[in-house]
Amino acid sequence: MPNIKCNVTECDFNESVECAAPMIQVNRNHANNAGTSDQTKCETFKPKE
Ligand code: SF4
Numbered sequence: 001m002p003n004i005k006c007n008v009t010e011c012d013f014n015e016s017v018e019c020a021a022p023m024i025q026v027n028r029n030h031a032n033n034a035g036t037s038d039q040t041k042c043e044t045f046k047p048k049e
Pocket of ligand 1: 004006007008011012013014015018019020021024042043044045046
């Protein structure tokens with residue numbers, strides 16, 4: 001897994017502003033054909049408990 005910098009520190013997988021999940025799933029976000037990063041989203045996000 002390459003290093004993934006992620007600022008979503010409220011995610012349970014986030015460790016020191018990097019993603020520590022073994023893999024992540026990224027999907028389109030309400031778009032049939034993404035043209036900007038805003039039209040993508042990390043599905044692996046899990047809120048901290
Ligand atoms: S799972 Fe997604 S949102 Fe959570 S730390 Fe990794 S890249 Fe960021």
